[in-house]
Amino acid sequence: MRTLTELINEEESALPLVKQWAEAGELPCEVLPPSADCDRILVDLQVTTRSPMGAIAHGTGGVLVDGGWLRILGSGHPQLNRNIVDWNRGRSSGFLLVADDAVGGFFAINGGALGPDVGSMYFLAPDSLEWEALDLGYTDFLQWSFSSRLHTFYASLRWSGWEADVKALGPDRCINFYPFLWTEQGSAEGSSRKPVDIAEQYAFNMSNLNG
Numbered sequence: 001m002r003t004l005t006e007l008i009n010e011e012e013s014a015l016p017l018v019k020q021w022a023e024a025g026e027l028p029c030e031v032l033p034p035s036a037d038c039d040r041i042l043v044d045l046q047v048t049t050r051s052p053m054g055a056i057a058h059g060t061g062g063v064l065v066d067g068g069w070l071r072i073l074g075s076g077h078p079q080l081n082r083n084i085v086d087w088n089r090g091r092s093s094g095f096l097l098v099a100d101d102a103v104g105g106f107f108a109i110n111g112g113a114l115g116p117d118v119g120s121m122y123f124l125a126p127d128s129l130e131w132e133a134l135d136l137g138y139t140d141f142l143q144w145s146f147s148s149r150l151h152t153f154y155a156s157l158r159w160s161g162w163e164a165d166v167k168a169l170g171p172d173r174c175i176n177f178y179p180f181l182w183t184e185q186g187s188a189e190g191s192s193r194k195p196v197d198i199a200e201q202y203a204f205n206m207s208n209l210n211g
Contacts, residue, residue: 004039007048007058014055018142022063025146030068030079032061037083038075044085052139053098057084064171065145067163069154071171072099072145080171082198091202095122098138099145102166103157103181103188104174104201109138127157127181129210157181159189174201182210 022029035041038058047054056063061077064070076083088097094113098121100106106124108114114122114131121134121141136144144150159165165175177191185191 001043002046002048004043007042007046007054009048009050013049013059014052015049015059018052018055018060018063021143021146025065026148027066027146027150029066029146030064032064032074032077032079034059035061035075035077035083041075041083041085052142056142062171063145066150067166068169068171069102069162069166070099070145070150071101072142073097082172091206099141100174100198100202101154102162102169102174103154104176104198104205105157106202106205107134107141124205124209126177126205127186129182129205129208131209157188159193162188165193169195172198174198176201176204182208 019031022031042054042058045057047057049055049058056072056074058075060074062074062080063072064080071080073082073084073087084098091097092108094111095108096111097106097108104126108122110118110120110122112118115133117133119137121136121138122131123134125132173195175193176196177186177193179185179191
């Protein structure tokens with residue numbers, strides 16, 4: 001276990017770069033201030049602040065992208081009441097959950113359980129309930145998240161008026177659809193929608209996992 005002093009690199013922190021990406025991104029991004037628990041989060045995570053993941057975990061409370069549609073986990077904040085370490089306890093094995101979205105999709109770094117490409121990003125898609133390889137690492141995922149490519153990725157998972165619904169939702173909840181999106185009858189536009197706790201949706205998705 002590396003100590004906090006070993007994990008914090010003030011001279012070469014990736015935080016300024018991450019903030020620069022967020023500010024220059026094509027989508028609105030809100031970088032939340034870090035929580036008082038950020039030192040513990042970093043020690044438990046064992047990732048240095050030279051890396052974007054370590055910088056986000058220690059230097060931010062998380063990042064909200066596109067009005068809160070996408071939530072990238074950090075050390076936690078009243079606006080994003082989850083942190084990357086505690087959120088993973090009891091929920092992941094062989095992968096690390098790092099972000100999620102307003103429609104119950106979950107992003108994870110493969111630790112070996114999702115395929116041979118350890119370190120690569122995967123998406124637990126709400127319209128297939130399968131872990132889909134994104135062919136991206138975490139750093140590329142961040143830059144992708146701040147770009148208009150996010151709109152293309154989610155084109156089939158948005159509905160008329162989604163912006164207002166997501167704003168009212170809050171980043172610790174997500175939309176549950178019925179009929180479910182992974183069924184032939186389900187669709188983002190046509191299914192009924194109700195807000196649910198993000199933990200409840202994750203448990204539901206995992207219990208119905210297709211692959």
